[in-house]
Amino acid sequence: MHGRPRKATKQEDPAAAAAKSARLRELQSQLLHFHHNRIYTKEAVSVSSKLLEINPEIYTGWNYRKLAFQHNLKEVSDTDTIKSAIEDELRMVEVALRRNPKSYGAWYHRKWVLGQKLVPANFDNEFRLLDMLLKADARNFHGWSYRRYIARLKDVSEEEELKFTMDMINTNFSNYSAWHNRSMLLSNLLRNKVKGFLERENILSDEFELVRQALFTDPSDQSGWFYHLWLLDQTSTPHKPHLVSSWPSDGCNINISSIFREKCERFPIVFCFNQQVDGVNLATVTVNSKAISSEHITWKPLSANNSRKSKVWGAFVEIFNEDFDNSQDLSVEISVNLCGSIVHLKFVVKLSCMDHQEKDGGGSEEPFLWDCLEKCQKLGEIPPNFVSYDWLGVRDESVGEDAKWHLDTLSAEIALFKEMLECEEDSKFVKLTLARLLSAHNSIKPGGDSYFEETLKLFDDLIKLDVPHNRYYRDERSLVLLDQLTSSKDSLVKYCSKCENPSFSYFNPQLCIHFSGLNLTRIGFVERLLWVQILDLSHNNLTSILGLEALQLLVGLNLSHNQITSFTSLEPIKYSKSLKVLDLSFNEIGSHPVDTTRYLCTSPLSHTYDATETINELARENIQIGDFWEAVLLFKSLQLVQLDMQGNPVANERFRVLVEKVNPCLRWLDGKSLK
């Protein structure tokens, strides 16, 4: 099926071709006859040999041989007979592999025969066959897989197998299969702390030197670059998980406005860790406060997927009204005991009564207007609720010592790659690797403006240099840009304002971020934005809003004039339970039949949601959910008061009717009042 030229290089005689097919059919038909009638004579088995020699893909032939093998050795104890039978099978496999070295059926048959363990395997023979096949094709993954199987069977040490990968790499650097095997073996040896592999840092340094030879020899070959990426990951990933930010954060005061009809009864607590963790629960997190009952706190992973592990965790904390009145400040103490370190947080909650008529901005005659944000009060000074990124993690000595080797190694690599860049200006791999090295270094030791300038420029170069992959580089660039914008209070304050009217939030003042018109294609560094209540991301190039699920205070979100193509990509906002105002106008929802987040949302297709009830409910109102299931499942989990959808191909009249039906709290649709 693969690699046959369209016009045959030599004209094959049609009669000969027909005869060949006829012979094959004849053999196959004979085989099936013997197989169905359980005939395992020597003559019958030899038919299967002839068949499999021509076409080793006829899997029923291999099945037949296994049955014949079992049948003919039943009640046989004579070792010579057994050995001879085994040799016949192994020979058959070798013949088949010469025909097609990638035949799944042939390889498995060999494994099956040896796996019967009737006699000790002839390992010399196995390695001979493997050496021959891997010499002919060093990338034959069946061969490599079989080699791992034989090595385990013979109990060959991983160190010895590591040497073999070295031999293969020395023969030819362009051997991804060998590098893959090497990375796996090394990982095991390091993790299992095998003798000779205890000095992790020395081992990794040696590997950096090894891969460098490959990269300098042929920078256009991919194999070495992927191995280098793995080494980089080993050098930059911190071992220990730790808390990175929280809302409320340590030492802050929260003002909760109690609307005259009801008091705010609960507020969220959010934790962001540096990596995915589990085990955030009542045993590991204690919340101490006069008017809070900590037994009822349920910690949930805030991750737009099905996972028990998450970087972001949150819970809602209830304030008991009887114990608390407006005049008091509520002091709250939290301790987080995870992964061997304890972090303490302390903050104060102030309740105040605001002069608003109704909650949810329902008293206001006007919808929330996004352009009014321009008139918002720019923050001249930092208000008490504004907290940017602060390190909260507990740093013990061992982390500090580790960091030195990491930083030194990364700095050395950075220097080498800058040198390499001078000779290989047009190598995308050199530029990309350098950008990754700089980022890794920056995440351990912030590099400030010079880091941002240098790295943004590298990605700008890559966007022009490697056009087919330009959107990958734009995504990476967006992350670096967001890092820069949120890296300090001074840089962030330029994008912030205070917006009070109308108020949808319990938390006062209502703080807004405008990251508009920045060519952003994706979102990151949300751990620095947990306090944001109103977020303007309009006029960007966003196709994804992954990350926003961490924003538990979000009441207003502007995604207009982006490239959102489906409702399923909005899954993250299902986690912002306070969201009231959503602007989706002028996106591309409805213009793309292919949905790239179809399996990244909760739905029946991924067995993460049982839609039976919803389907039945809508059927009763004569609505076929099929066409709009994505919209229905999204809106049903929100309680929007205001929605803008115009400028999306999906927003026709029929759709508007559906939207009103599934959004019972909706007051404003596309700027028009519904009530």
Next chain:
Amino acid sequence: MEHLRLSGAYWGLTALDLMHKIGSVKPDDVVTWIMSCQDKDSGGFGGNVGHDPHLLYTLSAVQVLAILDRLDALDVEKVSDYVAGLQNEDGSFSGDIWGEVDTRFSYVAICCLSLLHRLRKINVEKAVDFIVSCKNLDGGFGCIPGGESHSGQIFCSVGALAITGSLHHIDRDLLGWWLCERQCKDGGLNGRPEKLTDVCYSWWVLTSLILIDRVHWIDKDKLSKFILNCQDLEKGGISDRPDNAVDVFHTFFGVAGLSLMEYPGLKTIDPAYALPVDVINRIFFQK
């Protein structure tokens, strides 16, 4: 290639349906032939009449019946019991009673049972655990634990994880980059580093990228041109590479790839089930 005729039927009929041409086929004839490939004892299907039952062809049978909306022809319990019975202790699946294990078979079993609404017959958590154990340091997946990452295996693993709501096990940026680097200078996609481009990877790599929302990391126009360039404009059909011999396998994957890139005039294909979206929506969203 007679031993995989049933899969050939799936490739051909799905390609026809994507091109709005399924009407040219007589459903009853197809159904009769498919059912004749079933092994009455085990309930599984063989690649052709008289060939041994195997997971691969059981899935193809269910897929073709799904397209023709003739799943009623099946004894669903019997077929799903056959599939579920091939799950091993460690969560992996054997292709048949002879015990070969491969992530391909995990995908086939999960896809098949899901289409029949019988996923609960297997231990899904363990099935997922096994697939995750085949995850490599480069973010990709191999046939068995330790196996080198290969786009075909990656599709099977990602597809299975998608259907079971388990895509969170994937580092989408890491795998996404490995996958997008399959695009070569000729615009086509290869299956793993330093290998030749091939039209069938237009499906496996492309759909994997779509499932993890990283398809924007490749140049779709260049890929479309590559696929179209692999057509035999005289006799019809698509080959693995320009100017090579065509076959139904590459024709299907070429058309499927074009469908994923919203080529005009084609039905949309579901990236996880490799069946038209209207077929999947009918199976999962109808009352």
